[in-house]
Amino acid sequence: MSKSTVPFAGTQEQKVELQNYIQEHGSEPGALLPTLQKAQDIYGYLPIEVQEMVALGLNIPLSEVYGVATFYAQFSLSARGKYKISVCLGTACYVKGAGEILERVMDELGIGYGECTPDGKFSIEECRCLGACGLAPVMTINSEVYGRLTPDMIPDILAKY
Amino acid sequence: MADMIKLTINSIPVEVPQGSTILDASVKAGIRIPTLCFLKEVNEIGACRMCLVEVKGARGLMAACVAPVSEGMEVCTNSEKLREYRKMTLELILSNHRAECTTCSRSTNCELQTLAVEYSVDDKYFSPSGLEPDIDDSAIHLIRDNSKCILCRRCVSVCRKDQHVGVIGAISRGFNTHIGSAFDMPLSSTSCINCGQCVQVCPTAALTVRDDTDKVWAALADETKHVVVAPAPSVRVQLGECFGMPMGTNVEGKLAASLRRMGFDGIFDVDTAADMTIVEEGTELLNRLKEGGALPLITSCSPGWVKFCEHYYPEFLPNVSSCKSPQQMFGALTKTYYADKMGLDPKDIFVVSVMPCTAKKFERTRDDQSASGYPDIDVAITTPELANMIKRSGIVFEELPDETFDPIFGIASGAGHIFGATGGVMEAALRTVAEIVTGKPLEKLEFHEVRGTEAIKEAEFDLAGTKVRVAVVSGLENATKLLNSVKEGKAHYDFVEVMACPGGCVNGGGQPNVPGYIQNTKDVKAIRASALYGEDAKMGLRKSHENPVIKEIYETYLGEPGGHKAHDILHTKYVARKIYEDR
Numbered sequence: 001m002s003k004s005t006v007p008f009a010g011t012q013e014q015k016v017e018l019q020n021y022i023q024e025h026g027s028e029p030g031a032l033l034p035t036l037q038k039a040q041d042i043y044g045y046l047p048i049e050v051q052e053m054v055a056l057g058l059n060i061p062l063s064e065v066y067g068v069a070t071f072y073a074q075f076s077l078s079a080r081g082k083y084k085i086s087v088c089l090g091t092a093c094y095v096k097g098a099g100e101i102l103e104r105v106m107d108e109l110g111i112g113y114g115e116c117t118p119d120g121k122f123s124i125e126e127c128r129c130l131g132a133c134g135l136a137p138v139m140t141i142n143s144e145v146y147g148r149l150t151p152d153m154i155p156d157i158l159a160k161y
Numbered sequence: 162m163a164d165m166i167k168l169t170i171n172s173i174p175v176e177v178p179q180g181s182t183i184l185d186a187s188v189k190a191g192i193r194i195p196t197l198c199f200l201k202e203v204n205e206i207g208a209c210r211m212c213l214v215e216v217k218g219a220r221g222l223m224a225a226c227v228a229p230v231s232e233g234m235e236v237c238t239n240s241e242k243l244r245e246y247r248k249m250t251l252e253l254i255l256s257n258h259r260a261e262c263t264t265c266s267r268s269t270n271c272e273l274q275t276l277a278v279e280y281s282v283d284d285k286y287f288s289p290s291g292l293e294p295d296i297d298d299s300a301i302h303l304i305r306d307n308s309k310c311i312l313c314r315r316c317v318s319v320c321r322k323d324q325h326v327g328v329i330g331a332i333s334r335g336f337n338t339h340i341g342s343a344f345d346m347p348l349s350s351t352s353c354i355n356c357g358q359c360v361q362v363c364p365t366a367a368l369t370v371r372d373d374t375d376k377v378w379a380a381l382a383d384e385t386k387h388v389v390v391a392p393a394p395s396v397r398v399q400l401g402e403c404f405g406m407p408m409g410t411n412v413e414g415k416l417a418a419s420l421r422r423m424g425f426d427g428i429f430d431v432d433t434a435a436d437m438t439i440v441e442e443g444t445e446l447l448n449r450l451k452e453g454g455a456l457p458l459i460t461s462c463s464p465g466w467v468k469f470c471e472h473y474y475p476e477f478l479p480n481v482s483s484c485k486s487p488q489q490m491f492g493a494l495t496k497t498y499y500a501d502k503m504g505l506d507p508k509d510i511f512v513v514s515v516m517p518c519t520a521k522k523f524e525r526t527r528d529d530q531s532a533s534g535y536p537d538i539d540v541a542i543t544t545p546e547l548a549n550m551i552k553r554s555g556i557v558f559e560e561l562p563d564e565t566f567d568p569i570f571g572i573a574s575g576a577g578h579i580f581g582a583t584g585g586v587m588e589a590a591l592r593t594v595a596e597i598v599t600g601k602p603l604e605k606l607e608f609h610e611v612r613g614t615e616a617i618k619e620a621e622f623d624l625a626g627t628k629v630r631v632a633v634v635s636g637l638e639n640a641t642k643l644l645n646s647v648k649e650g651k652a653h654y655d656f657v658e659v660m661a662c663p664g665g666c667v668n669g670g671g672q673p674n675v676p677g678y679i680q681n682t683k684d685v686k687a688i689r690a691s692a693l694y695g696e697d698a699k700m701g702l703r704k705s706h707e708n709p710v711i712k713e714i715y716e717t718y719l720g721e722p723g724g725h726k727a728h729d730i731l732h733t734k735y736v737a738r739k740i741y742e743d744r
Contacts, residue, residue, distance in 0.1 A: 061321060063317075063328055063343045064330050066344060
């Protein structure tokens with residue numbers, strides 16, 4: 001699980017929203033999971049700064065918060081970019097060379113999957129089957145779909161953003 | 162009384178209270194079910210699957226450590242099927258364990274190895290491959306190697322539940338699961354208090370005490386160094402365990418003899434410094450009672466507790482006694498008083514302490530712990546580290562004659578002895594304070610109210626019209642409860658003893674490892690502590706302030722207890738620390 005490469009930029013408003021949630025629900029049994037979900041709703045991801053707020057708010061050790069945050073795939077420890085690149089690694093795309101597409105995207109941006117560029121512009125995720133196997137290999141950038149990709153097409157596509 | 166449940170284990174009828182587990186019942190039936198993750202009242206999660214048993218009529222196998230008994234239950238713990246299952250479980254665990262048993266420091270004292278041998282396990286069955294050491298050696302007191310971790314989570318539980326620290330946890334999921342600190346930061350960057358309880362409960366060598374014996378060997382070989390050594394109170398009732406002696410055997414005489422044969426120049430006793438601590442701390446208590454000052458006064462002997470207070474309860478730091486711990490007083494006096502008396506330059510003196518404690522390795526590096534201008538203590542080793550040195554020296558420990566410590570700093574009272582058990586410091590202090598206040602010898606020296614291993618012990622004493630309310634806690638979860646009730650104004654005390662480790666130093670993080678099976682079936686703390694109290698009861702000298710060594714040090718060197726010089730040499734300061742770094 002990679003850590004955030006983007007400096008934390010939480011606002012006072014976000015902090016108050018999280019604290020209000022903890023105030024209201026923090027004493028319920030099993031409060032950690034919904035609190036982390038709320039925190040991710042508010043901040044988009046769960047950097048150490050946010051996990052510490054949760055730990056302090058619920059009066060539990062940070063190690064416990066981190067354990068849960070890294071257990072569930074729904075939580076992201078890294079900021080997601082303005083443009084979320086999602087490369088399909090489903091069977092059809094993979095057979096058609098999606099691995100090379102993912103490598104090229106990572107090379108071009110200088111980050112790994114699950115990470116975000118330091119300027120907060122792009123983040124890379126992998127996904128399993130977008131249901132567009134006929135266009136394999138496929139990737140999406142936010143809701144835009146790009147199909148029948150070759151590695152050489154990647155720089156031009158990224159340049160559009 | 163709880164309702165009793167009747168059941169059979171391997172056809173043996175047993176009766177146990179309702180709510181007991183199958184494992185509890187098996188102990189009563191005299192049957193041992195193998196366990197790895199289970200630690201009574203600490204880690205009861207049924208994760209390792211070693212304790213699976215067959216229950217007649219049940220759908221599947223049950224984990225004996227968590228399955229409750231029911232009336233008429235017929236349990237089988239030792240069928241062909243179970244033996245095969247357990248063997249397979251061990252083979253699966255070993256497939257992800259970097260076994261290097263020939264050189265591993267826990268070899269012959271490893272719970273996984275013991276079971277693997279018992280079950281004739283084929284450790285190559287799943288051909289483990291690609292396992293590299295996965296080490297965090299950032300901490301001053303221990304080393305974690307996750308390539309030997311079996312994910313039993315005992316360390317996680319003891320850190321959270323007993324110690325209220327919780328700096329480690331299980332991270333990630335599936336095959337990537339590992340134990341570590343939040344955000345995988347090095348242990349040294351967390352609010353770890355160095356208590357070493359995690360090392361005590363680790364069934365393998367995933368957590369080991371940092372070995373500092375090389376520094377001691379080097380000093381012993383250095384002819385320019387005057388090397389002195391002193392063991393802490395509880396070391397003498399534990400060291401024997403490393404040589405196969407029964408738990409609770411007092412080996413003080415053989416301990417002194419072995420240190421002399423290893424070539425130390427001064428064979429001293431931290432118990433003597435413990436007596437000094439009592440005189441200083443007793444004086445501090447009386448001053449605070451008389452002249453006002455932060456009350457309750459809280460003891461400062463346990464460096465795990467001190468660091469816990471600095472991180473988690475900095476508002477109580479004014480309450481913590483400014484007295485250095487006995488280890489540090491011993492080092493400070495060795496490099497000042499003893500150096501003076503012997504005409505030695507403190508820079509040429511090398512002071513080794515033998516401790517039941519891993520936090521002592523940290524304590525010696527604290528600021529303001531160098532009375533002579535040189536560190537009070539040069540190396541702090543644990544009981545098993547010393548045992549290893551004795552073995553390597555070719556000393557046949559069991560056959561040694563009983564000798565005594567060097568009298569110049571080796572005479573101690575029974576009060577100094579009992580420091581090693583929870584309540585011991587309190588009792589020692591009460592013996593001294595009571596006599597100072599009343600001006601009369603005590604009729605009865607035993608303060609039974611503060612003995613025993615209960616979580617929180619409270620008592621009130623009338624000392625010549627002065628009421629003194631005291632409390633004793635061990636284990637930091639218990640300390641947390643006590644501090645919170647003081648904070649909320651629900652409890653009022655004048656004097657509080659806190660020991661970081663549950664049961665006190667006899668159960669310290671630097672003591673010999675005790676297999677889970679024994680921890681689960683015997684009261685290890687009480688057995689070890691009883692040896693200390695037994696020793697005290699036999700002694701003529703049982704009050705710290707009557708120790709002739711202490712009297713002489715005050716008369717010829719320090720002046721008054723709590724005086725200016727005593728303060729310079731024997732007292733220290735604390736710092737508030739954060740739980741999380743500033744961001």
